[in-house]
Amino acid sequence: MAAHRADTGRKWAKKVVRDHDAIAVEDFRPKFLAKTTMARKAADAAISATKKAQLEMGRKHGRAVHLVHPAHTTMDCATCGARTKHALPLSERTYACTVCGAVCPRDKNSARVMLVRAGLNPTGADLVSPATC
Template sequence: MARRRPPKGRPASTGYRQAAKLYRKVARQRTDTARKWARKVVRDHDVPAVEDFTPRFLARSTMARKAADGAIGATRKSLIEMARKHGRIVHLIDPAHTTMDCAGCGAGTKHALPLSERTCTCTACGAVSPRDKDSARVMLLRAGLDPAGVEGVRPDGPPVRQAA
């Protein structure tokens, strides 16, 4: 069987060029979204602490895994660049067991909580708190920060700069 020839005046790699053009568009959108989010986080918080997260387990296919890695990598890079620009330090926290440890006493649970369970109850100290807020407090403790003001954002006014 004879191979099909491309129409006259058009190269054979038109599909690859269109795919590359779409890929560049998605990459630009990803970068723009990441920069907007990073700017908001850095302006609203004096000391951001985030998980040093790799989404390997979230994606079922290699293509989806690469897309998730690219999005999270772009967001992390934008956050670090924006924090440096605004004079802030970003604390990257190891994500292991952040949702399983108690922020009050530091005790860990023996089993992973299902995602449907939204409150965290510590068996050691009896503290009850929303799962996400408890995880945020654990990350701040691991960063060496005092999590007393986790509930809100920075008070009104410019941030206080400490002399080095």
């Protein structure tokens, strides 16, 4: 199972690295997701193996891979940098900034926040400026 997990991680990492010049990835630690010790170890191993493969493929292909601290990526606005007062529930799939009025899908906003934190310019990602999501 570990070999299968590592192989899948390497294949995914290779595809991502080939398709992008610079990559921003959450430095995610999944300890709170699993309820049992065995499940926690499996989740840690899977994410760790995938992150390691991503870093290795980035180095091998000469791409920049930035690890971004995961705190508040879903609460910050990618356009103006303002932070919401409360955590968004997972059922809420649209992010709306109360400061600048930007409205976009939650996942796209988080991805753009990670790009900004990594020092990359999110304009041009998906060929759309950050204000229009």
